[in-house]
Amino acid sequence: MTQNMTEDLRLSDLSVGYAKRRIIDGLSLAPIAPGSVVSLIGPNAAGKTTLLRAIAGLLPAGGALTLGERDLRAMVLADHARLVTYMPQNLPERVALTVLEGVVGALRASPIDGPPLSDEELLERALGVIERVGITPLAMTGLDRLSGGQRQLASLAQALVRSPRVLLLDEPISALDLHYQLRVMKLVHALARERGMIVLMVLHDLSIAARWSDRIIVLSKGRVAADGAPAEAITAPVLAEVYNVVGQVEAEESGLRITIKDILPHDTAAS
Ligand SMILES: Nc1ncnc2c1ncn2[C@@H]1O[C@H](COP(=O)(O)OP(=O)(O)OP(=O)(O)O)[C@@H](O)[C@H]1O
Numbered sequence: 001m002t003q004n005m006t007e008d009l010r011l012s013d014l015s016v017g018y019a020k021r022r023i024i025d026g027l028s029l030a031p032i033a034p035g036s037v038v039s040l041i042g043p044n045a046a047g048k049t050t051l052l053r054a055i056a057g058l059l060p061a062g063g064a065l066t067l068g069e070r071d072l073r074a075m076v077l078a079d080h081a082r083l084v085t086y087m088p089q090n091l092p093e094r095v096a097l098t099v100l101e102g103v104v105g106a107l108r109a110s111p112i113d114g115p116p117l118s119d120e121e122l123l124e125r126a127l128g129v130i131e132r133v134g135i136t137p138l139a140m141t142g143l144d145r146l147s148g149g150q151r152q153l154a155s156l157a158q159a160l161v162r163s164p165r166v167l168l169l170d171e172p173i174s175a176l177d178l179h180y181q182l183r184v185m186k187l188v189h190a191l192a193r194e195r196g197m198i199v200l201m202v203l204h205d206l207s208i209a210a211r212w213s214d215r216i217i218v219l220s221k222g223r224v225a226a227d228g229a230p231a232e233a234i235t236a237p238v239l240a241e242v243y244n245v246v247g248q249v250e251a252e253e254s255g256l257r258i259t260i261k262d263i264l265p266h267d268t269a270a271s
Pocket of ligand 1: 018050
């Protein structure tokens with residue numbers, strides 16, 4: 001970690017919703033420190049995407065949202081986007097650009113927080129990120145010709161190339177095979193540490209979340225049901241309360257062994 005040691009991300013009394021429906025109501029979190037990897041987990045419709053979009057400045061929010069001394073809610077979207085990058089869950093399919101053009105375009109569309117880059121530097125940086133994500137052979141392939149998983153990797157490269165202070169990833173590995181799931185988690189973890197970047201990502205795979213996160217926030221019905229180190233946040237009582245399942249959680253060397261044994265009769269997970 002080299003920079004921004006004091007630039008915690010802070011959310012306090014945050015409220016977010018759509019039209020007349022409030023999804024998140026007065027949510028507060030302990031500060032998220034630079035360099036940390038935080039997973040946001042919880043059932044369908046809990047409000048995870050809504051929360052990420054509010055932090056990204058894509059939905060209006062009430063309450064306080066700050067990065068270090070900066071008030072993110074008061075920023076225009078272009079300034080906000082320099083600091084916070086959001087990778088959405090659903091990626092556009094019909095884009096007439098190559099993977100490389102998409103990554104260079106992402107850099108041009110939202111300049112990084114620093115001095116402007118020359119064309120050569122833009123290209124070098126884009127190719128470097130594409131290599132780290134592991135899709136160099138696809139650099140000249142059209143985005144509209146990729147498989148779902150390849151498209152997810154291309155989208156990740158577009159997000160990473162901007163070197164944000166805060167990287168928000170909405171289910172970044174949902175379409176990936178086992179090799180790339182691990183590769184992406186390792187990469188995101190390494191970049192968080194190298195750049196002092198905050199990574200906040202939505203994951204549905206609790207074992208992967210437990211293995212790769214410093215901290216887990218469990219969201220249920222728009223409120224925080226648990227928040228802490230993986231073993232503190234993912235427990236059998238939390239699994240029962242939040243997911244309506246009977247689960248067993250055991251600590252093991254590489255994280256947590258989570259076994260789901262049954263579902264509980266009262267199923268409200270998607271309500
Ligand atoms: N554009 C929208 N307009 C109105 N309501 C919305 C909109 N987007 C989401 N919602 C509602 O907000 C609630 C939270 O949705 P959100 O997408 O944040 O959940 P999530 O936790 O990310 O779920 P999932 O795990 O299924 O992706 C849901 O009840 C959903 O119907």
